[in-house]
Amino acid sequence: GVPHHLLGQIDPSSHHELSPLEFRSAADSKISDIVSRRKLPLIVGGSNSFIYALAANRFDPESDIFRESKPNRVCPELRYDCCFLWVDLSMPVLNQYLDKRVDDMLDSGMFDELEDYFADSDELRESDSVTRTGLSKAIGVPE
Structure with missing residues (x-):
C-alpha cells in the first residue's frame, strides 16, 4: 500500500x-x-x-x-x-454521487456514530462554529 x-x-x-x-x-x-x-x-x-x-x-x-x-x-x-x-464533474453527476454516498453512510450507521459523538460533548453543540476544529468543523457535522 x-x-x-x-x-x-x-x-x-x-x-x-x-x-x-x-x-x-x-x-x-x-x-x-x-x-x-x-x-x-x-x-x-x-x-x-x-x-x-x-x-x-x-x-x-x-x-x-x-x-x-x-x-x-x-x-x-x-x-x-x-x-x-x-476532478471537474457536472453538477448532476456530482449530486447523484453525493446522494448515494450519504445514503450509504447512513445505511452503515453514520447517524448513530454522530449521535454518540455529540452526546459526549454538550459544549461542542453550543460552541460557535468559528471555534470548532477537526471533525466538529467538517461540512455537514454541525448541522
Missing part, C-alpha cells in the same frame, strides 16, 4: 486547529524525507489555504489570501516542481 503521512498527527481532543504555517512545516518535513528516499510525494486533498501555504514560494502566515480581496498578495512562484490535478 501507499503510506499516508500526517493523518492522525493532531489529537482531536486538544481542540488545536492546525494552521497553514504548521501544515507547511510538517508537510515540508515529510516531503524532504520522501524525496531523500528517491520517492515521489503526492499531496492529496486539503484546503486551499493549506495547499497554497505549502506550494507558494513566499507565504505570509498573517494573511489569508482566500478571505482578502488583494490579488497582488498572491505569490505565483512555487517552491516545488509540481503538477496540480483536480
Whole structure:
C-alpha cells in the first residue's frame, strides 16, 4: 500500500486547529524525507489555504489570501516542481454521487456514530462554529 503521512498527527481532543504555517512545516518535513528516499510525494486533498501555504514560494502566515480581496498578495512562484490535478464533474453527476454516498453512510450507521459523538460533548453543540476544529468543523457535522 501507499503510506499516508500526517493523518492522525493532531489529537482531536486538544481542540488545536492546525494552521497553514504548521501544515507547511510538517508537510515540508515529510516531503524532504520522501524525496531523500528517491520517492515521489503526492499531496492529496486539503484546503486551499493549506495547499497554497505549502506550494507558494513566499507565504505570509498573517494573511489569508482566500478571505482578502488583494490579488497582488498572491505569490505565483512555487517552491516545488509540481503538477496540480483536480476532478471537474457536472453538477448532476456530482449530486447523484453525493446522494448515494450519504445514503450509504447512513445505511452503515453514520447517524448513530454522530449521535454518540455529540452526546459526549454538550459544549461542542453550543460552541460557535468559528471555534470548532477537526471533525466538529467538517461540512455537514454541525448541522
